[in-house]
Amino acid sequence: MKGERVRGLAVASLGVSHFRSYRGVRMVFDGRPVAFVGPNGAGKTNILEAVSLLSPGRGLRRAGADEIARRPEVLGWKVSAAVRGLHSDHEVETWAECGGARQVRIDGKAATQVMLGRILRIVWLVPAMDRLWTEAAEGRRRFLDRVAMSFAPDHAEAVLDYEKAMRERNRLLKEGVGDAHWYAALEGRMAEAAALIVAHRAVAVSRLMRAQADAGGAFPRAELDVASDDPEDLRAAWAEGRRRDMAAGRTLVGPHRADLAAVYAGKGVPAGLCSTGEQKALLISMILANARALAEDLGAAPVLLLDEVAAHLDEGRREALYDEICTLGAQALMTGTGPELFSALGSRAQRFEVTEVGGLSQVCEMGP
Amino acid sequence: MTQAPGDIERLIELMARLPGLGPRSARRAVLMMLKKRGAVMAPLAQVMAEVAASARDCVRCGNITGADLCDICRDERRATGELCVVEDVADLWALERAGAFRGRYHVLGGVLSALDSVGPDDLRIPQLARRVRDEGIAEVILALNATVDGQTTAHYIADVLAPSGVQVTSLAQGVPIGGELDYLDDGTIGAALRARRRF
Numbered sequence: 001m002k003g004e005r006v007r008g009l010a011v012a013s014l015g016v017s018h019f020r021s022y023r024g025v026r027m028v029f030d031g032r033p034v035a036f037v038g039p040n041g042a043g044k045t046n047i048l049e050a051v052s053l054l055s056p057g058r059g060l061r062r063a064g065a066d067e068i069a070r071r072p073e074v075l076g077w078k079v080s081a082a083v084r085g086l087h088s089d090h091e092v093e094t095w096a097e098c099g100g101a102r103q104v105r106i107d108g109k110a111a112t113q114v115m116l117g118r119i120l121r122i123v124w125l126v127p128a129m130d131r132l133w134t135e136a137a138e139g140r141r142r143f144l145d146r147v148a149m150s151f152a153p154d155h156a157e158a159v160l161d162y163e164k165a166m167r168e169r170n171r172l173l174k175e176g177v178g179d180a181h182w183y184a185a186l187e188g189r190m191a192e193a194a195a196l197i198v199a200h201r202a203v204a205v206s207r208l209m210r211a212q213a214d215a216g217g218a219f220p221r222a223e224l225d226v227a228s229d230d231p232e233d234l235r236a237a238w239a240e241g242r243r244r245d246m247a248a249g250r251t252l253v254g255p256h257r258a259d260l261a262a263v264y265a266g267k268g269v270p271a272g273l274c275s276t277g278e279q280k281a282l283l284i285s286m287i288l289a290n291a292r293a294l295a296e297d298l299g300a301a302p303v304l305l306l307d308e309v310a311a312h313l314d315e316g317r318r319e320a321l322y323d324e325i326c327t328l329g330a331q332a333l334m335t336g337t338g339p340e341l342f343s344a345l346g347s348r349a350q351r352f353e354v355t356e357v358g359g360l361s362q363v364c365e366m367g368p
Numbered sequence: 369m370t371q372a373p374g375d376i377e378r379l380i381e382l383m384a385r386l387p388g389l390g391p392r393s394a395r396r397a398v399l400m401m402l403k404k405r406g407a408v409m410a411p412l413a414q415v416m417a418e419v420a421a422s423a424r425d426c427v428r429c430g431n432i433t434g435a436d437l438c439d440i441c442r443d444e445r446r447a448t449g450e451l452c453v454v455e456d457v458a459d460l461w462a463l464e465r466a467g468a469f470r471g472r473y474h475v476l477g478g479v480l481s482a483l484d485s486v487g488p489d490d491l492r493i494p495q496l497a498r499r500v501r502d503e504g505i506a507e508v509i510l511a512l513n514a515t516v517d518g519q520t521t522a523h524y525i526a527d528v529l530a531p532s533g534v535q536v537t538s539l540a541q542g543v544p545i546g547g548e549l550d551y552l553d554d555g556t557i558g559a560a561l562r563a564r565r566r567f
Contacts, residue, residue, distance in 0.1 A: 171482035185523035
């Protein structure tokens with residue numbers, strides 16, 4: 001795989017309308033990595049967020065449909081894109097009317113968000129993830145679930161099923177309902193979903209570890225482990241723990257409490273104790289491993305969204321990152337405050353300048 | 369837009385609450401009835417008044433009927449020992465349209481949902497357990513929707529009925545007749561594959 005350029009998944013053109021700081025803008029991409037350059041607050045991340053909404057879920061900012069609409073108009077928003085998908089090219093539109101839920105249309109036909117995951121795979125790294133190794137386990141679980149979903153799109157459905165049944169169980173616990181049959185029915189649903197969740201997460205971790213082992217030496221390798229309960233034992237644990245859970249008013253064991261542990265393999269130090277730079281390097285290493293493993297599975301690299309990544313890397317690692325992206329044939333959309341951050345890419349990337357005047361962002365393609 | 373006279377506007381509002389109708393289609397329907405007052409509106413009003421006065425739930429199965437017992441519960445030929453559990457009367461009607469089931473029904477009137485405060489006692493589940501005991505039921509067929517709440521309710525009923533020894537079955541899930549695999553979602557294809565049988 002290494003050194004061989006594959007045809008990556010890509011966004012061929014992107015249009016956003018009344019989206020955050022943009023009133024309306026359209027960009028055409030040629031499949032090369034793309035660098036968005038501009039000062040802080042110009043609207044670079046907004047473009048990456050628009051692309052992230054071409055995948056299922058709430059995008060890289062985890063924003064509700066209403067938060068995205070441009071203010072003060074609040075007319076609703078729209079993202080339209082021509083994409084080079086897994087099997088063919090597609091026209092994708094996603095939008096929300098004022099106060100409405102997010103809608104999706106693929107090739108002119110109404111579609112579900114889950115269907116977006118079947119035509120494009122998008123992997124992102126944003127500055128908010130810098131705290132991943134030091135924050136609460138929830139952030140790491142969410143990260144792991146996104147990786148799991150990139151390998152198994154039906155992972156999202158299993159998580160939703162599990163959470164729905166658990167919310168029901170929690171309500172029974174809070175209201176002090178003692179109907180054992182009702183608990184057993186919900187715990188049965190939770191156990192079925194938990195088995196899938198645990199299996200998908202285990203696959204994700206092993207794929208990441210293997211793909212990291214295959215990589216070169218520029219980025220550190222992380223030893224990963226998911227601490228979670230055996231799904232076989234969960235059903236009994238829930239049944240036995242009802243009294244304890246009732247006192248707590250919530251379900252205390254299950255995959256919703258799992259945690260992703262990482263150790264900086266070269267030093268044997270837990271990720272949470274590593275320096276800020278090392279933690280960032282570990283994250284980049286995992287994102288690249290995710291992309292490599294997906295490229296191996298799908299025969300095409302995923303779209304990468306790397307927000308403010310270049311600024312944190314020394315020149316050597318920056319060059320290594322760009323070389324890796326180009327080797328993968330991945331369309332990486334990156335942001336940075338100055339063009340010098342992307343100089344190592346030379347003619348291998350497209351560059352756009354992002355500016356903001358009076359609360360309105362503009363994008364303009366820069367010359368070679 | 370010019371408003372219709374008060375009581376007609378009220379009729380439009382009421383019609384717009386019906387499933388499948390919105391304010392525009394309700395307005396069109398009311399306008400059509402007004403144009404055909406003698407042929408459509410008056411007989412419709414009369415039948416609706418009659419049905420409103422006579423309709424009630426079957427005391428045994430929960431079907432909608434005009435007497436204490438519905439036609440199916442009164443028909444002794446349908447005492448086959450098979451009882452089909454459905455969420456709603458609409459599901460009972462769908463199964464009757466298919467004409468494939470010759471036993472009797474039990475309409476739950478919804479599905480379990482702790483978040484919506486719908487519990488077993490709101491769902492005619494105690495009545496179901498009594499019927500299984502009293503009517504010599506040999507098989508309970510769970511024909512509930514393949515949603516999380518539907519399947520939770522199915523598990524609940526199976527658990528409640530387990531001590532009675534009655535056979536509990538559920539509808540198969542998989543490829544619909546005339547369906548093309550290419551158009552099916554992953555979950556349905558997976559379920560169909562797991563439920564495959566010798567050809």
